[in-house]
Amino acid sequence: TTPYFYADGSGTQVVTTVTNPGTGTLTFNDAVLGNVVDNYFYAVRAECTTPSGALSAPSDQVGKFEYELFETTGTDFAWVGLVLDVSPALSDTSILANHIQNNSNGSVTVKTISRWNANSQNFTSYNPLFPFSTFTTNLKNAYRVEVDIPATSAGAVIWAQVGKLPVITEDTYSLYETTGTDYTWVLQPLDLTNVNSAQALSNHIINNSSGPVGVLTIGRWNGSSQNLTSYNPQFGSIGNYTTRFGYPYRIEVNVNIGNMVTWP
Numbered sequence: 230t231t232p233y234f235y236a237d238g239s240g241t242q243v244v245t246t247v248t249n250p251g252t253g254t255l256t257f258n259d260a261v262l263g264n265v266v267d268n269y270f271y272a273v274r275a276e277c278t279t280p281s282g283a284l285s286a287p288s289d290q291v292g293k294f295e296y297e298l299f300e301t302t303g304t305d306f307a308w309v310g311l312v313l314d315v316s317p318a319l320s321d322t323s324i325l326a327n328h329i330q331n332n333s334n335g336s337v338t339v340k341t342i343s344r345w346n347a348n349s350q351n352f353t354s355y356n357p358l359f360p361f362s363t364f365t366t367n368l369k370n371a372y373r374v375e376v377d378i379p380a381t382s383a384g385a386v387i388w389a390q391v392g393k394l395p396v397i398t399e400d401t402y403s404l405y406e407t408t409g410t411d412y413t414w415v416l417q418p419l420d421l422t423n424v425n426s427a428q429a430l431s432n433h434i435i436n437n438s439s440g441p442v443g444v445l446t447i448g449r450w451n452g453s454s455q456n457l458t459s460y461n462p463q464f465g466s467i468g469n470y471t472t473r474f475g476y477p478y479r480i481e482v483n484v485n486i487g488n489m490v491t492w493p
Contacts, residue, residue, distance in 0.1 A: 402491065
């Protein structure tokens with residue numbers, strides 16, 4: 230359940246040995262599909278017969294990552310992230326919309342996909358009814374998805390991504406302070422596995438940004454109730470909540486020099 234785990238014998242081992250190779254097609258039945266509580270990651274090593282017991286290097290790690298998409302009696306929004314290197318790439322909103330509709334555990338129609346523009350503090354939205362509104366999407370970014378789940382006024386489906394874990398790079402988010410609001414939607418990076426609370430995420434942003442910055446609030450979207458829960462670091466542990474790698478959070482900042490810092 231931890232991305233970028235060690236599969237070379239120096240860390241957690243998650244690979245089981247195939248004791249009867251060559252007897253037919255071997256498949257892995259992922260019984261955890263449809264479970265957003267845990268997301269799973271895999272690597273494969275081949276065991277050689279000559280020399281006996283020798284192991285190949287681990288394959289590229291692959292993963293399964295899932296998000297719940299909600300329809301309610303009010304709005305129908307969920308925040309998701311592009312966290313895995315899916316093939317073919319989810320390179321624009323029209324491809325992403327089709328992938329969601331074809332890789333969910335129930336019938337669902339995508340109504341809009343939006344991205345937050347932190348420097349102008351507004352949304353750009355794609356509507357499949359207007360193909361010209363499509364825009365480029367990027368791995369490791371957060372998007373707001375609005376859906377229709379047929380024949381229900383309230384419910385949820387689960388959308389699954391399956392693909393390679395992207396290479397860990399110096400990814401950065403630009404956190405803006407403007408004359409109006411000061412929000413940026415980010416994905417907690419997959420490799421920030423040791424950050425597990427809003428308080429810890431706030432501290433990480435303060436300690437690892439390109440310049441002095443204060444965190445005013447960290448918000449998470451609650452799809453079932455269609456509202457935000459916000460944590461204010463000024464109140465210490467009051468209102469603190471669990472965060473997870475690969476999930477979107479709304480960061481509100483106070484930039485001390487200029488109007489933007491990059492994180493991490």
